[in-house]
Amino acid sequence: MPTVSSEELAAAAGVNSAKLRKDFSYLGSYGTRGVGYDVEYLVYQISRELGLTQDWPVVIVGIGNLGAALANYGGFASRGFRVAALIDADPAMAGKPVAGIPVQHSDDLEKIISENGVSIGVIATPAGAAQPVCDRLVAAGVTSILNFAPTVLSVPEGVDVRKVDLSIELQILAFHEQRKAGEDAAAGEAGGVSEVVAPVVRGGAAVDRKGPDGDMPAVMPA
Amino acid sequence: MPTVSSEELAAAAGVNSAKLRKDFSYLGSYGTRGVGYDVEYLVYQISRELGLTQDWPVVIVGIGNLGAALANYGGFASRGFRVAALIDADPAMAGKPVAGIPVQHSDDLEKIISENGVSIGVIATPAGAAQPVCDRLVAAGVTSILNFAPTVLSVPEGVDVRKVDLSIELQILAFHEQRKAGEDAAAGEAGGVSEVVAPVVRGGAAVDRKGPDGDMPAVMPA
DNA sequence: CCATCTTTGTGCACGCGTTCACAAAGACAT
């Protein structure tokens, strides 16, 4: 029986082995003392816990460049996701296959959602269309939404929304880039930029616990 | 003079007002006691601190669906970013304009980087091309990389890499979706899924502090 | 069957960030 010790896994993942063991104990994944964890059983347990063993049908609304990129993305299938349908408001797109899946018109959105039992929707529309699309998705029964449009969506209680702002990631890189440059510059003066920035970098105010990075202050001007 | 109090800002952002004040104090943004913060000055200070007042030239390598989507993304300019060049390995793409910018062939990558003083690169290539492209970018002087390809990039010390895995966001939604469903089901049995999952959700082991969500265990099978 | 060795599972303490609570500071009215 192939096994791994918490020590090996911790080294590979770059975390503390005690923390890893504590987490596994919560999962109820019992290892064997003196031996380690049964790899196969462990993989199964974690997969199940994360929902990888389930089949999640998703719909992608808005088949522009981004929507097409998502439809072609290879990483979905291995994670338990199945693109159940592609939806676009442009009648000219209807029927045209993208990533092997024919695009359907948004008039049929509600029907598509209910017929496929979809509970997760991806919005890749322009900003203006995002909220109306969101409302229709929610009304049709979708309870989790991944939003790529640069808008804040308002949804009723019980619906999860995650917003992916592609420029935020760049923002974070630029922030660190600036710090790199700032530290060099501050070497000359006394009390340079880095001293001012450092505490902020540690304890920046978080607008939302779901923010992508705890290392950056989340309060920023529009 | 238009002002805002920390209380108002905190309410709007959904955070504790003391935390917000403490953060602002690190910035050196002095407010006026009894009045609040001068909005205009505050916006300027935060913008400067985050690097929004600087001009960051970036190059996008790999002009497929995703690369094109990024090139067309409107949110970059307002955040201080300027797409300095689009680069693709396909000779057929060379010269063709995407988002108003002509695509250049990857043979000229090094020249493009140095001539434009680019320090931030975006990789939107297929997985196989990512590491070689990354190496060339770094060799040419890029010190921050935003990676959309589904590969872990290895870079020398001093270079920042942020990986955007589009399927991870979906994963997180599915995880919460499962918890929603699990809680209902567990209402019947004693000691259902939620009790097991809850502690994990709080204290999941983090492979990387830069992970996108502290609310989910980061250890998962490949 | 006993001794030893490995690895898990976890109580406990440390450290850090968040929050509370209040004194200091300035505006504004009288």
Add this chain to the structure above:
DNA sequence: ATGTCTTTGTGAACGCGTGCACAAAGATGG
């Protein structure tokens, strides 16, 4: 000018997650 009222800035306490260190448990060899 003085008092009152509002809001900032921050010292101190609290709470939580992380990491240490060890006892319990099982394997393995003699």
